[in-house]
Amino acid sequence: GVGAAGGAATGGVVGALRNAGENDEDAHFYAEGVSRGGTLVSVRTADGHAAAAETLLARHNAVDTRGRHEEWRASGWSGSYLPGERDRV
Secondary structure (H helix, E strand, O other): OOOHHHHHHHHHHHHHHHHOOOOHHHHHHHHHHHHOOOOOOOOOOOHHHHHHHHHHHHHOOOOOHHHHHHHHHHOOOOOOOOOOOOOOO
């Protein structure tokens, strides 16, 4: 498969996220977050280590993505990441 770097070369952030296995809605959401100044952290780990990874991210103020998604939608975000758009909330 194509890695994230390959996806970035062919389809930007959304393409890289799709190639990494994210669904279309989540790929647009994460790309929007990066465009608004956020940092995307992706973790691949064995199931037995998932809880520890979640705890570590929470300890360092990880964003509640579902809550943020709802906030953006309420403020008028369409759900699609549009590269180059600058009038962000």
